[in-house]
Structure formats: structure tokens, C-alpha cells
Amino acid sequence: MSEPLDIVILGGGTAGWMTATALVSLVPPTRCRVRLVESEEIGIVGVGEATFPEIKYFNDAIGIDEAEMMRATNAAFKLGIEFVDWGFKGSRYIHPFGIHGPANMGHIFHHQWLRAQRMGLKSDIDEYSFAAQAARNCRFDFPETRRSTINSAYTYAYHFDARLYSLYMRHLAEPRGAVRTEGKVREVVQDPQSGDIRSLVLESGETISGDLFIDCSGFRSLLLGQTLGVGWEDWSKWLPCDRAFAVPSERDELSPYTRSTAMEAGWRWRIPLQHRTGNGYVFSSGFIDEDEAAASLLRSLDTRALSEPRLLKFQTGHRTVSWEKNCVAVGLASGFFEPLESTSIYLVQAAIMQLVPLLPAKSIDPRLRDEFNRLMDVQYERIRDFLILHYKLSTRDDAEIWRYCAAMEVPETLSRKIELFRHSAIIEEYKEGLFSLTSWLSVFIGQGLIPENYSPFADTMPEDKLIAQFDEFRTEIQERVEEMRRHDRFIDLYCSAEPPRAPVAAEALQ
Numbered sequence: 236m237s238e239p240l241d242i243v244i245l246g247g248g249t250a251g252w253m254t255a256t257a258l259v260s261l262v263p264p265t266r267c268r269v270r271l272v273e274s275e276e277i278g279i280v281g282v283g284e285a286t287f288p289e290i291k292y293f294n295d296a297i298g299i300d301e302a303e304m305m306r307a308t309n310a311a312f313k314l315g316i317e318f319v320d321w322g323f324k325g326s327r328y329i330h331p332f333g334i335h336g337p338a339n340m341g342h343i344f345h346h347q348w349l350r351a352q353r354m355g356l357k358s359d360i361d362e363y364s365f366a367a368q369a370a371r372n373c374r375f376d377f378p379e380t381r382r383s384t385i386n387s388a389y390t391y392a393y394h395f396d397a398r399l400y401s402l403y404m405r406h407l408a409e410p411r412g413a414v415r416t417e418g419k420v421r422e423v424v425q426d427p428q429s430g431d432i433r434s435l436v437l438e439s440g441e442t443i444s445g446d447l448f449i450d451c452s453g454f455r456s457l458l459l460g461q462t463l464g465v466g467w468e469d470w471s472k473w474l475p476c477d478r479a480f481a482v483p484s485e486r487d488e489l490s491p492y493t494r495s496t497a498m499e500a501g502w503r504w505r506i507p508l509q510h511r512t513g514n515g516y517v518f519s520s521g522f523i524d525e526d527e528a529a530a531s532l533l534r535s536l537d538t539r540a541l542s543e544p545r546l547l548k549f550q551t552g553h554r555t556v557s558w559e560k561n562c563v564a565v566g567l568a569s570g571f572f573e574p575l576e577s578t579s580i581y582l583v584q585a586a587i588m589q590l591v592p593l594l595p596a597k598s599i600d601p602r603l604r605d606e607f608n609r610l611m612d613v614q615y616e617r618i619r620d621f622l623i624l625h626y627k628l629s630t631r632d633d634a635e636i637w638r639y640c641a642a643m644e645v646p647e648t649l650s651r652k653i654e655l656f657r658h659s660a661i662i663e664e665y666k667e668g669l670f671s672l673t674s675w676l677s678v679f680i681g682q683g684l685i686p687e688n689y690s691p692f693a694d695t696m697p698e699d700k701l702i703a704q705f706d707e708f709r710t711e712i713q714e715r716v717e718e719m720r721r722h723d724r725f726i727d728l729y730c731s732a733e734p735p736r737a738p739v740a741a742e743a744l745q
């Protein structure tokens with residue numbers, strides 16, 4: 236058998252430690268050896284607090300105990316995202332992590348809802364989403380495993396302290412075989428012929444050689460961007476926010492959803508954790524100055540600020556390829572989207588899970604590299620279009636950023652989706668990349684795009700039966716939600732970070 240692949244990861248933020256943990260957990264040591272270099276002096280971004288449900292698959296795949304992870308990261312559950320003032324000032328909708336309508340009804344539900352609306356039904360589509368209603372009522376329970384029941388048709392993600400999550404990953408990765416080196420990279424040595432990266436030279440003089448280098452160096456993109464010169468595709472004309480102020484505040488109601496409130500030059504997040512509330516204002520420096528943005532954020536807090544706001548600068552876009560020569564970028568080194576749909580940590584996990592089956596031998600087959608780059612391009616493009624959708628569909632005209640976004644031309648891949656839905660309520664589906672039919676539906680309808688037509692299938696049911704079905708369904712959701720535990724109580728029993736104690740088995744909470 237050939238020698239194992241020597242993998243060197245540069246960076247110990249969320250991306251670096253998630254990559255290290257996954258590699259030592261999913262690939263046998265006979266296939267690869269993992270070394271991670273990080274610099275405490277440089278530090279990490281560490282502000283990612285909201286996640287997408289796919290993170291559960293990642294955690295399960297690497298064998299994480301959920302309650303233990305939640306205790307270690309002060310985590311809470313997340314059933315979706317509430318968008319306030321996005322469609323117009325005063326509007327409110329939830330992008331839930333679960334379907335609208337009964338589990339067995341599939342795509343026909345929203346067509347029937349559109350028909351019922353024309354017949355005079357007044358209820359919002361949110362009222363037919365179990366996850367949205369549980370979120371609004373601050374309730375939580377694990378989804379029922381029998382697929383036919385109303386409380387089976389949802390999933391969940393987490394709010395957690397990203398800094399603690401990367402520490403938690405580190406404590407898994409090291410005992411499983413990842414070797415950490417503290418130090419700052421001074422020089423990157425390349426092969427004079429091929430241009431491949433051969434080694435990293437640290438300020439201490441130590442040289443770390445490898446076969447495959449994973450660039451998790453954050454916005455610096457030290458290996459892929461700076462050393463290999465891979466270009467940057469800028470998407471800021473569609474997603475103009477380029478700054479964020481982040482500030483923690485005292486713990487508030489532990490609502491199981493992220494709140495995103497549209498503001499005068501961007502939007503503001505509110506993320507409840509067990510020990511504090513995370514807040515931030517994502518804004519465009521072209522539409523507001525920094526001092527005003529910081530003051531606006533502080534004015535809007537529901538609880539007392541625990542520190543001064545911290546400024547983070549970014550540009551939306553991605554590297555033209557994520558894998559070049561013998562270097563793969565994961566995390567911020569590969570690209571960045573504002574956290575509107577909590578997609579950065581998802582992109583880290585997507586890159587890792589796509590890399591593992593494509594892991595090369597010591598000599599890299601370019602077909603593996605091409606396939607990885609294709610898959611990452613799809614991931615980036617799907618998220619880009621979905622984020623732009625939120626801005627494009629807003630009908631606000633009270634601030635320059637909203638007028639700019641309403642007037643901007645969007646990518647053809649997105650305008651096609653919008654027009655298809657506008658005309659016939661059909662949502663283009665795809666296999667690769669993020670965002671299901673439910674996600675698209677909730678933003679289309681939530682932001683006020685009501686289609687001109689619905690599917691003729693929806694006409695098969697008699698009118699009175701259709702309305703009765705909606706009433707019944709809404710009542711059933713309300714009844715089931717009322718039976719659930721309050722989210723804060725659920726956290727206390729299952730994974731309270733304070734005081735530390737033995738976890739309650741998930742089954743005991745059923």
C-alpha cells in the first residue's frame with residue numbers, strides 16, 4: 236500500500252478545525268495524516284453564530300454527541316429565520332426549516348393555498364408550517380419520526396458560539412490524530428517547475444511539508460489567493476453590504492429562530508444563545524457611514540450591550556476556483572456571503588464533504604480537482620441567487636439601498652426562477668446545492684410575490700372541502716404546538732450549559 240497523503244491545514248478557525256476533525260474521523264490514518272498550523276496572534280473571525288440544518292448531518296457523520304456539543308458551545312435550537320420589514324416596513328414572515336402543509340401533500344399544497352386565497356382565505360402561509368408556528372410560540376421538540384404526522388415535517392439547526400464550536404472541534408480532532416502546530420507562516424515554498432506548494436516556513440524557522448494543502452487562513456487566503464494568485468469573482472453589485480458591526484448583549488428570550496430585520500442600509504441580526512444574545516448590523520458602506528451604523532445597532536438592542544461593537548469588513552464573492560494545483564481552500568479563504576441565510580459554516584461543511592470522496596493520491600488527478608471546483612461553483616451560485624432574491628423582491632422605497640436593489644438586474648439564473656414563479660407558482664427544483672422548494676416558497680410569498688396562476692391540480696378539490704382542510708390543518712398545528720415544551724425549558728433539561736450536568740437522553744424527552 237502507498238504512503239498516506241500528508242495533509243497540511245493552514246488555519247484554526249471554524250473552517251480549519253471542522254476540516255481537521257472530518258478528515259481524521261472519516262478517512263483512515265493509512266490514507267492520510269493531518270497537520271494543522273494556526274497562529275493565536277492572528278486569531279480567528281469567530282462570529283458565526285447561526286447555522287443551517289445540514290450541520291446536523293455533518294455532526295452526525297463525525298460522531299458528535301449533540302447534547303454535549305450544545306452544552307460546550309452555549310447552543311440553542313433554531314427552527315428558521317424570521318424576516319422583519321423586508322418585503323415592506325411592518326411585514327414579517329418566517330423561512331422555516333420544514334415544509335408548508337401536511338407531510339404527505341408535497342408540492343400541491345402551495346397551489347391549493349393560492350386558490351384558497353382567491354376564495355377569501357385570510358391566513359398567511361406561515362400558519363401552515365409546523366416549524367414556523369413552533370418558532371413563533373417559542374416551543375421546541377425533536378421532530379416525530381413517523382413520517383405521516385404533522386410534527387414530522389421539519390428539521391432544525393443551532394445557534395451557537397462559533398469560537399467555542401471550533402474549540403470543541405479541536406478537542407475532538409487532536410485525540411483522533413490531528414497534530415496542531417502553533418506558529419505564524421512566514422514563507423510559502425513552491426515547486427519551481429509545477430508551482431505546487433511544497434512547504435510552509437514558520438517564523439520560528441520550522442518547515443512543514445505536505446502533499447495537499449488546505450487553505451483555511453480566512454479572508455487572507457494566504458495560499459490559494461496570495462500564493463497561487465487565484466482570482467476573485469466579485470458579487471457586490473448584487474449583494475452590496477460590505478461591513479458588519481457585531482455586538483453581544485445580555486440574554487433575552489430564548490426564541491428558537493434567528494431574527495433578521497431590514498434596516499436603512501442593510502439588515503440586523505438577533506441570535507439568542509444560552510448565555511447571551513448575538514446582534515449585528517450588516518450594512519453597505521456606500522449607503523451609511525460606520526459611526527451611524529454602530530449607533531443605529533446600539534439603539535436597536537433589546538438588552539444591554541456587553542461590549543463595544545466590533546467592525547468586520549468583507550466583500551461578497553468567491554475565488555474563481557476553490558482547488559488549484561495541490562491547494563484546496565475551505566471557508567473564508569474560498570469565498571464569503573453575508574450571513575443572511577447562515578450559509579458560511581454550511582459552505583465549510585459542503586467543501587469538506589465534497590473533498591473527502593475526492594481525496595487524491597500523492598499525485599493529483601486533475602479530474603478530481605475539476606469535479607470539486609464544479610460542485611463548489613454550484614454551491615456558491617445557488618446561495619448567491621437565493622440571497623439576492625431577498626433584496627430584489629423588497630418593495631421598500633424609504634432608503635437608497637432598497638431603491639438600488641429593486642432596480643438592479645439580477646443574474647439570469649435567478650430572473651428565470653422569479654419569472655417562472657410569478658407566472659405559474661412553479662419553483663424550479665435542483666439536486667445539487669442548498670435551498671429546497673420550501674425555502675424559495677417562503678421568501679417568494681413572504682416578500683409579497685403572489686403568482687398570477689396556480690396549477691390546475693389545485694382545482695380538483697371542491698371549494699368547501701378545500702377551506703375545511705385548511706382550517707383543520709391549522710387547528711391541528713396549533714394543538715400540537717401547544718403540547719410542546721417551551722424552548723428554554725427544553726434546553727434546561729437537555730443541554731443546559733450552566734451548571735454543567737449529565738445530559739438527558741434525547742429519547743427521555745420524547
Ligand SMILES: Cc1cc2nc3c(=O)[nH]c(=O)nc-3n(C[C@H](O)[C@H](O)[C@H](O)COP(=O)(O)OP(=O)(O)OC[C@H]3O[C@@H](n4cnc5c(N)ncnc54)[C@H](O)[C@@H]3O)c2cc1C
Pocket residue numbers: 245246247248249250251272273274275277278279280281282283284285286397418419420421451452453454455457479481515547549565566567568574577578579580581
Ligand atoms: C459579520 C460576520 C457574521 C457571520 N455570521 C455567520 C453566521 O451567522 N453563520 C455562519 O455560518 N457563518 C457566519 N460567518 C462566517 C463565519 O464566521 C466563518 O465562515 C467561519 O468562522 C469560518 O472562518 P474561517 O475559519 O474560514 O476563518 P478565520 O476564523 O479567520 O480563521 C483563519 C485562521 O487562519 C489562521 N491564519 C491566517 N494567517 C495565518 C498565518 N500567516 N500563519 C498562521 N495562521 C494563519 C488564523 O490564525 C486563524 O486560525 C460570519 C462572518 C462575518 C464576517
